[in-house]
Amino acid sequence: MNPAPPASEKEARLAARMLSLGIREEDLAETFVRGAGPGGQKINKTSSCVSLVYAPLDIRIKCQASRSLALNRYRAREELCERVAAILLGEKTRAQQEAERIRRQKRRRSRRAKARMLADKRANAEKKALRRAPAPED
Numbered sequence: 813m814n815p816a817p818p819a820s821e822k823e824a825r826l827a828a829r830m831l832s833l834g835i836r837e838e839d840l841a842e843t844f845v846r847g848a849g850p851g852g853q854k855i856n857k858t859s860s861c862v863s864l865v866y867a868p869l870d871i872r873i874k875c876q877a878s879r880s881l882a883l884n885r886y887r888a889r890e891e892l893c894e895r896v897a898a899i900l901l902g903e904k905t906r907a908q909q910e911a912e913r914i915r916r917q918k919r920r921r922s923r924r925a926k927a928r929m930l931a932d933k934r935a936n937a938e939k940k941a942l943r944r945a946p947a948p949e950d
Contacts, residue, residue: 826889833896840892841865842885847876855879862888871895 830836844859861876862884873895875888897903904912921929 823886826886826893829893830889833893833900835866835892835896839867841867842888844881847879849876851879860884864888864892866892866896869896869899871899 843863845861845863846859847855847861860879860881861874864873871892873888873891875884875891877884877887894905898905
């Protein structure tokens with residue numbers, strides 16, 4: 813089942829974001845091409861893949877996230893806004909933020925942080941040990 817096309821309030825929010833970033837519809841060259849990959853006959857026969865070119869910054873985006881043309885047009889414009897914001901405003905994209913978060917998680921802890929973590933674990937273990945029922949005496 814295809815997801816519903818984006819609601820008008822979402823489209824209005826996207827249009828406002830595009831306006832705030834200085835992206836005009838006249839600067840976009842939009843073409844629709846046939847999709848490729850899994851999806852069978854339907855994806856191979858319909859032109860639901862959206863290709864956007866933003867001339868001022870020479871950004872090219874191809875979106876084939878769903879089989880819905882309307883949804884792909886919306887998502888392509890969303891991706892364009894993210895890329896333009898990253899270039900113009902220095903904002904980090906969601907993908908960059910996610911990569912940094914994973915890098916921080918995998919990073920080795922400092923000696924002090926590791927010692928503090930182990931001390932906390934030890935204290936917790938001692939606290940839990942007090943909750944155990946006493947061993948029966950024979």
